[in-house]
Amino acid sequence: MADALNVPSDPSSHPLESRLKNWEQTQFDLKMENLRRLFGTHEPVKRVMELEAVNASLPLYPDVLRRAEVVSGNGAPGSRTDPAREILLGRDGIVDWEDIYGGMDECPLDFHTDLERRNKV
Template identity: 30%
Template sequence: MSFRIAPSARPELTTKSTFDTSHSEFGSHDTLRYGTRSIKTEVTPGHPLEHRLSQWGETQWELKLNMARQTYGMHAPIRMMMERSLVGKHGRMPVLPSSNLHMDILMGKDETIDYEDFLNDPSLSTDMLDIHAAMEKKLNL
């Protein structure tokens, strides 16, 4: 049980594989969907601050669960994790726009204004909406 407020400064070294980005039929790296490969990003770890920022939300969630466990008992974090898993499941098609307001309320993001709140306009997105690829990805999960 850890009451860590900020993530650790040093990221854990992991080996990266192109198995997750391989094409299902050809077996090679799928450049059109996942971009070009870079040996530098596969070998060198990122900046420690980048690791801290990527792990910030998860560390805060673990802190909230540990504090609820100490304050209310074991049932409180179990209920919080159950609510998060239920709300996290999407019932819509993946390419339809949706806001997950319930998840924002559970995570405490309804009280803050982040850049996603005003720069997350789907009409300004440069991503192509490939319905077939999105449904394949949803079915493979």
């Protein structure tokens, strides 16, 4: 019964704060559960494997496409945005604040500058 009240462990935080922090993870889990019910166990397993492959390919991305922070290990949504990851998560049609203004201050201006920096030319 105490779980139904959703009382936060920290009395100084608002009850919605924990839900907002875990919003993307909760939505991802719900989507995977719906896929499991609709298509079977193989579909969410396949999607998580594809997301892990995209997460593992992060060092291969040029800095222009790669704006990385922390990605959780299970392929769940994190704070990284790149085209392949957004397509797999179904967020390719959504333009967020971070897509336009986030992380571009330390990014090189073009692809060639990035290659020169990586290859120490």
